[in-house]
Amino acid sequence: MRYYLIFVSAILLFTPAIAQEIKVEFDKSHDFSQYKTFRFGEEEVITPKDQKQVSDEDIKRWIAGAITTELSLKGLKQADSAADLVVSYVVGTLSRSDMGNLGPMGMTPGSNDRTFIRDYQQGSLIIDLNDRKGFLVWRINSTTNMSTAGGERLIGQIVQRGFKQFGKPVKKKKQ
Numbered sequence: 001m002r003y004y005l006i007f008v009s010a011i012l013l014f015t016p017a018i019a020q021e022i023k024v025e026f027d028k029s030h031d032f033s034q035y036k037t038f039r040f041g042e043e044e045v046i047t048p049k050d051q052k053q054v055s056d057e058d059i060k061r062w063i064a065g066a067i068t069t070e071l072s073l074k075g076l077k078q079a080d081s082a083a084d085l086v087v088s089y090v091v092g093t094l095s096r097s098d099m100g101n102l103g104p105m106g107m108t109p110g111s112n113d114r115t116f117i118r119d120y121q122q123g124s125l126i127i128d129l130n131d132r133k134g135f136l137v138w139r140i141n142s143t144t145n146m147s148t149a150g151g152e153r154l155i156g157q158i159v160q161r162g163f164k165q166f167g168k169p170v171k172k173k174k175q
Contacts (some may be wrong), residue, residue, distance in 0.1 A: 020142065020143075020144045020157075020158070021142065021143045021144070022140065022141070022142040022158060022161050022162055023139075023140075023141045023142070024138075024139070024140055024141075024162055024165065025138075025139040025141070026137065026138045026139070026165075026166075027137070030137060032137070032138075032166060032167045032168075033167065034084070035076060035084040035085050035131075035137075035167075036075075036076060036077065036084055037076060037077050037078070037079040037082075037083040037084045037085070038071050038076050038077075038078060038079065038083050038084065038085040038086070038087055038129070039078065039079050039080065039081065039083035039085075039086060039087070040064060040067075040086075040087050040088070041086040041087060041088040041130070042088040042089075043060055043063070043064075043088065043089055043090075044089070044090045044091070045059055045060065045091055045092060046090060046091070046092035047091075047092045047093045047094075048094070051093060051094070051095055051121075053121075054151055058152075059091060059151070059155075062151065062152045062155045062156070063089055063091060063125070063127075063155055063159070066155050066156045066158075066159035066160070067087055067089075067127065067159055067163075069156075069159075070159050070160060070163040070166075071087075071163070071166075074163065074166055074167040075167065076167075083132075084131065084132060085129045085130065085131060085137070086129070086130045086131075086132075087127065087128070087129055088127075088128050088130070089125065089126060089127045089128065090124075090125075090126045091123070091124065091125045091126075092123070092124055093121045093122065093123040093124075094121070094122050095119065095120075095121060095122075096119070096120055096121070096122045096145075097117055097118065097119050097120075098117070098118045098120070099115060099117050099118075100115065101115055120145050121145070122143065122144070122145055123143070123144045123145075123154075124141075124142065124143050124144075125140070125142045125144075125155065125158055126139070126140065126141050126142075127139070127140040127159070127162065138166060140158070140159070140162030140163070142158045142162065144158065
């Protein structure tokens with residue numbers, strides 16, 4: 001049992017964590033079936049220039065592709081102008097560091113050092129859908145601890161999870 005705990009502790013310690021937090025905000029009583037078309041509006045990449053690992057054009061292409069795929073699956077068509085919904089987004093990454101205490105189980109033999117420092121990239125993606133009048137009808141707000149590889153896949157997962165409930169019929173309350 002003791003060796004099992006040491007093994008599990010080592011796996012958890014040395015496995016890079018990719019934490020995802022996705023919040024979706026929308027009015028649950030809103031009828032989304034009225035929307036048939038969408039177009040892209042404002043888009044912004046706010047990663048500091050010295051921390052960019054992927055070009056802004058690639059990131060914008062990945063996001064637009066993922067959003068187009070999800071909204072098309074929901075029955076919406078992309079339009080050049082006069083669309084029912086305007087999609088806008090802000091995306092960016094920042095370098096972060098975590099420091100913590102390992103405790104007695106995490107010590108290296110012969111070492112008294114019980115702290116660790118973990119450097120990682122934290123990414124944020126906020127997607128807004130506004131109607132023709134400019135009212136916000138859907139928002140996806142995500143924060144992710146990400147690795148350098150798999151950015152396109154990660155964006156696809158965030159968009160897919162964020163639009164999972166989009167367009168589903170409203171459940172009417174029994175009276």
